[in-house]
Amino acid sequence: MSRSPMSKNTKINVLLLLVVAALAVLPLALGLGDHKEEPFTGADGEAESAITEIEPDYKPWFSPLYEPPSGEIESALFSLQAALGAGVLAYYFGLHRGRRQGEQRALERLGDDADRPAGAAAEESTAERA
Amino acid sequence: MHIAEGFLPPAHAVAWGVASAPFVVHGVRSLTREVKEHPESTLLLGASGAFTFVLSALKLPSVTGSCSHPTGTGLGAILFRPPIMAVLGTITLLFQALLLAHGGLTTLGANVFSMAIVGPWAGYAIYKLLRRYDVPLMVAVFSGAFVADLSTYCVTSVQLALAFPDPSSGFLGALGKFGSIFAVTQIPLAVSEGLLTVLVMRLLVQSSKGELTRLGVLLTKKQSRTETESEAVTR
Numbered sequence: 247m248s249r250s251p252m253s254k255n256t257k258i259n260v261l262l263l264l265v266v267a268a269l270a271v272l273p274l275a276l277g278l279g280d281h282k283e284e285p286f287t288g289a290d291g292e293a294e295s296a297i298t299e300i301e302p303d304y305k306p307w308f309s310p311l312y313e314p315p316s317g318e319i320e321s322a323l324f325s326l327q328a329a330l331g332a333g334v335l336a337y338y339f340g341l342h343r344g345r346r347q348g349e350q351r352a353l354e355r356l357g358d359d360a361d362r363p364a365g366a367a368a369e370e371s372t373a374e375r376a
Numbered sequence: 377m378h379i380a381e382g383f384l385p386p387a388h389a390v391a392w393g394v395a396s397a398p399f400v401v402h403g404v405r406s407l408t409r410e411v412k413e414h415p416e417s418t419l420l421l422g423a424s425g426a427f428t429f430v431l432s433a434l435k436l437p438s439v440t441g442s443c444s445h446p447t448g449t450g451l452g453a454i455l456f457r458p459p460i461m462a463v464l465g466t467i468t469l470l471f472q473a474l475l476l477a478h479g480g481l482t483t484l485g486a487n488v489f490s491m492a493i494v495g496p497w498a499g500y501a502i503y504k505l506l507r508r509y510d511v512p513l514m515v516a517v518f519s520g521a522f523v524a525d526l527s528t529y530c531v532t533s534v535q536l537a538l539a540f541p542d543p544s545s546g547f548l549g550a551l552g553k554f555g556s557i558f559a560v561t562q563i564p565l566a567v568s569e570g571l572l573t574v575l576v577m578r579l580l581v582q583s584s585k586g587e588l589t590r591l592g593v594l595l596t597k598k599q600s601r602t603e604t605e606s607e608a609v610t611r
Contacts (some may be wrong), residue, residue: 286441308480
């Protein structure tokens, strides 16, 4: 396994992220929202206005139990949602990476012990600890 | 794809709720069975739910000049099969309905049906079909996630067109209208979701070979090798 600064694997992963970023930035950079009065609003909201266009008399018959009092609070809660998810994902991958490294080290140590006389291996491990 | 609170007539809201309920109940059973029989998969289950949390919070700009968000349900459907995603998707939708006023309780049934039921099943079906014909894993994963994302928004368009047919052009006219708002906007986002799902699957192949083999994601050809490998590592 190569441990060069950036393995082929990492390069592919970074490339995937770059393409996703490009897909998000291009509509903005190309001004694809310029034809609209309010560019880049939510599709959910557009559907609501389409409903009122089709049926001007329609009144929502139920309103949310709790509504974020401002756009700031709303975006804070959205960030909280993303942060919770990202935190759990990072914990998962961090834990597994740590486990693999620990196991690899344990295996290497086992291999070392088998190669050398018992005394030398013991000396080595005490030296390492100190 | 979130139909806003109160924006479906009561009869439709109830009908979608009734249609979704058995899937969610069945999903809860599958989830508890999975956790009981394989406690070690709890972490990966959490990670699958977390992926949906992140992706459905990411509102991204699209070619139509509006914003929408991916769903993140393809990954969990591929890993744990769709019934479990019915639960994880419902949890995400409840969080958004209760705290963010995004979606709603009266439209929960309809939103669950599109995002947590049809999306995962459609994505899973495509993934399985491609795998049967020996399509490379990552191509199948991309296609599954893409289809799970896009089909969710197609279902939302159908749901709205059924509730609000156009006075002159009827159901199909309304479907065209809602479809152009949702489905077209969603195409580049579904590509993004496919790529992100491939990224996470690549990381999982690196970090959790044993788990992926047990779940049948990694091929049986390699099974004997990876199993002994992972056993050697876990002992």
